[in-house]
Amino acid sequence: MINPSRSLEQLEGDSWGAPPADATRLISTAYALRRKPVGDLSAEDLRLLLGQHIGVETLVPLALTLLEDDPLAEGDFYPGDLLVAVLKAPATHWPAHPGDLDRVRRVVEALPGPLGPALQPPVDAFRAAHLG
Template identity: 60%
Template sequence: MRERSLEAIEGDAWGDAPAGATRLISTVHELRRKAIGTLAVEDLRVLIGQRVGVAVLVPLALDILERDPLAEGDFYPGDLLSVVLRRVPADYWAGYPGESGRLDAVIAAVDLDEVEVDELRAVLGDFRSAGEG
């Protein structure tokens, strides 16, 4: 499946971005045509951040985060984890309890002293607190 694109997996070809589309929209349209196994951390960050292909891409993002919880796209160490925490809808986690458990393990593995970005540190703290309740 990793050699197939989101368009092929979902059976929904978006085609080219509309004329005058923003760079972000154009990028999303392009990334939907790439084989998912070739998507870089930044590509996953962008697509998940736009809530595109979540059911297909979150497991790939978790594969990366399990190896490196602070995997970095173009912004800062941990930006992939940040987008997974902030942009993946709660109903996804409810529908995929195995993936939710994987995320919990990633969060537990992060040393907050190594997190450079205050926003990510706060989000991680919130998730850890919610898990204790």
């Protein structure tokens, strides 16, 4: 079980320190979010980190908990953007974490239809690659 009061840095035992002086806003935000307790991460925080493939092993289960309650949970972009970030986790994540795959399968099966143009292609690609 993941301790929600600990940050990714603490959970992974890997401190990134301060972002580079020339870091973009995205990079600076990712560095800051790695120091935030994972239980305090919002859907947008999870979307941003997962979109950068940061903390995938820790954050996919947390994102799936949100998605199980609301498959179209959204960050700052559009309904379902958190799901898209989860679906685009590295392909190696799913065989190594079959419980996560079962959970995401149930989330995808619960999606209302029809899906919009931002959501349908990643859902179809994930189904083809991982759900047969």
